[in-house]
Amino acid sequence: MPGTYTATIVATSGSITHQTNVQLQINPPLTPTFTLSVTPNSQTVVAGNSVSYTLTLTSQNGFNSLVSLSVTTWPSGISGSFTPSQLTVSSTHTATLTVNTQTTATPGTYTITVNANGGSVSQSANVQLVVNPSAISDFALTPVGDTQKTITAGNSASFQIQATSIGTFSDTITFSYSCTPSGLTGSFSPSSVTLTAGGTATTTLTFTTTSSTPEGMYDIVVSGTSGAITKDMPTHLKLTVQAPPQPPYFSLMLDPSSATVIQGSDATISIAVNSHFGFTGSVTLSFVDSPTIITENAVFAPSVASPGNPSTLTIDTSGIPAGTYDFVVKGTSGSLTNITEGKLVVLNPPDFGIAATPSSFTIDARSSIVYNVTVGPLNGFSGAVSLSTPSLPGGIEATFQPQVVIVAGGPAVSKLTINTSGCPNADTTYQIKIRGTSGAISHECTISLSLRAVNKPPTITSFQPSTIMVSVNEGSSQDFSITATDDGGSPTIMWYVNGLGVQNGNIYTFSPDYSAAEQSNGVYKVCAKVSDGTNYVWQNWTVSVQNVNRAPYSNITMPSNGDTFLSGMPVSFDGTQSSDPDGDPIVYEWRDGEIPISAEGLFETSLTPGMHTITLVVSDGLLSTSSSVNVFVKYYSVNVSALNPSKMKATVGDKISIKAYLNNSGDADSPDLLIRFLVDSKIVDNRTGIKVAKGSSTTLDFVWTAVKGTHIIKVEIDDGNNANDKMIPIPVKAKPSTSTPAFEGMLTILAFAFICTFFVFLRKPFFK
Helix, strand or coil: CCEEEEEEEEEEECCEEEEEEEEEEECCCCCCEEEEEEECCEEEEECCCEEEEEEEEEEECCCCEEEEEEECCCCCCEEEEEECCEEEECCEEEEEEEEEECCCCCCEEEEEEEEEEECCEEEEEEEEEEEECCCCEEEEEEEECCCEEEEECCCEEEEEEEEEEEECCCCEEEEEEEEECCCCEEEEECCEEECCCCCEEEEEEEEECCCCCCCEEEEEEEEEEECCEEEECCCCEEEEEECCCCCCEEEEEEECCEEEEECCCEEEEEEEEEEECCCCCCEEEEECCCCHHHHCCEEEECCEEECCECEEEEEECCCCCCEEEEEEEEEEECCEEEEEEEEEEEECCCEEEEEEECCEEEEECCCEEEEEEEEEEECCCCEEEEEECCCCCCCCEEEEECCEEEECCCCEEEEEEEECCCCCCCCEEEEEEEEEEECCEEEEEEEEEEEECCCCCCEEEEEECCCCEEEEECCCCEEEEEEEECCCCCCEEEEEECCEEEEECCEEEECCCCCCCCCCCEEEEEEEEEECCCCEEEEEEEEEEECCCCCCECCCCECCCCCEEECCCEEEEECCCCECCCCCCCEEEEEECCEEEECCCEEEEECCCEEEEEEEEEECCCCEEEEEEEEEEECCCEEEEEEEECCCCEECCCEEEEEEEEEECCCCCCCCEEEEEEECCEEEEEEEEECCCCCCEEEEEEEEECCCEEEEEEEEEECCCCEEEEEEEEEEECCCCCCCHHHHHHHHHHHHHHHHHHHHHHCCCCCC
């Protein structure tokens, strides 16, 4: 239990003892709870706007429960909501209170009490809300009391409407209304009110009805107008007008209101008396404005009926012709009368009709035709109908399939086959009767059948080839023949290939000849039409033309036979004009003698000097052909046969003339040559356009001014493809000086010997 307790602790050791006192304070157990605080504690808002407060809930002493939030009382024109409205508080939690004010809220300072309840704990906190006047100047219309009323036509009903100033509105409001549907008459009392800022006023709208006011619900919209402002009351008024009470009366109902019967049968119709507004009297039944043939054959049983006690009208149709009859039943109860209309349809007895299609037709004599014989029900007929052909003309046979048709719910059809094989082969017309019988009912229809004399078609007595599948090689031919007879004379035979007429007569020769119209590797229809002018017969063959491969054509367009070319010059070869008559791809092979030189249709190459036989072989893979041309390749051989200087020894400054002798030892004139004069490998002079005829020579002169030293003089010949040259050494000494002549002579001899030896090693052979 809670309280303060003292305990003594004793310690003993042998004869030694000590003790001390301690106190223990036990408090009551703590109660789980929570705290509630709201911030801010005051908010200011303009009427028509909203503000928010923050709620903080903090758990204490282990509180952990669901807490609901609420406000004790909301002032008029002020409302609010919590987010969330409930929360489980186990630590510190927050919620939001949103306060909404209407424009009609009265300005002032309000105290709002916020409550939090949960876990047997309730907490509350007060906050202030300062509402300032709205800057809006407007008014609102609201109903006071019931907005829906019901009256009986001839009475009145009133509704109250309140006008409320919004913001600074202070003016006069005039009332009006509209209703859907139209037909109500109403008035306001007062018809207008004057409001001050923040004030209210009430008017009464009264509607007065008469006995002729249409019954129904009226939707009423109330409006208020102040200057340029017109506002409708959001809530519509509903006024239901009911009809005044009616005196008791009755009505009659026939079941069925339209009766259909077969002639000779009775039509039975129930007549019920329906009570309206409490009618309980008896009603005497009779006819009015009805056909005599109906009233004389009809009986009401009983003739007096009442609500819940119907009468039965029975009409005997034995003496009533088939047709449709309208009648009127009248009911009388004291001064009350009422009528109802009925209809009687009298049908003829069940029957059937019979018809055949086609009703008229023409066929060949001694042939047959099939008719559709249809038996259709009339007046609900159903049953079996037996079909026959009475008084059938001689030579004609008739067969029904089926012989008996069952008519049930719709028409039944039988196939009638008429066979005229026993009739004469002449133009004749027969009338054939078709009869249908079911018990005592029998009906007939007649068909007209015309026969025309038959012209027999020709007869093919033989044909060749006797098999209809024929194979022919391309380039060969195949004979086709027909022998035919006709009872009217000799028939005409017309021949067609793939539908196109080719000739007339007994024999036709088919010759595929590689042409565009009839070519290989195709299938053709050869047909013979045998006609007597009216009728005809066909004999058809299927002809497969087998492809016969033909060799390609070899055609060399370049070079031409006998063309001559210079050695080293390119020769063009063209065999692209070769072709294959069957359009097959071809392969080229060029040969120089027996040596293959190319597999192209068009190419260039050079040939060695001499005569060449060029052959082009073209192949389609199976067959090949060739063609040949002869061409001759000439050559020329120009070289420097000699190189003679005017001096073999020179002194510095000497003008040395050098002659170059060019010789052509070939069998063709040379082309334009380039002749170069070089000293120590440096070009000193060029001569262009030099030509040397075959078997002749040409001399060229070059002049060089000597400089000191031993120099290599060279002349080169260049034809654009090859070059050859000839070199000589020339020593050049300085002008005389004090040196001994013997010493200089020895040096000159040694230098010349050295150059000659060097020249031997460097010399090139001449080219051809």
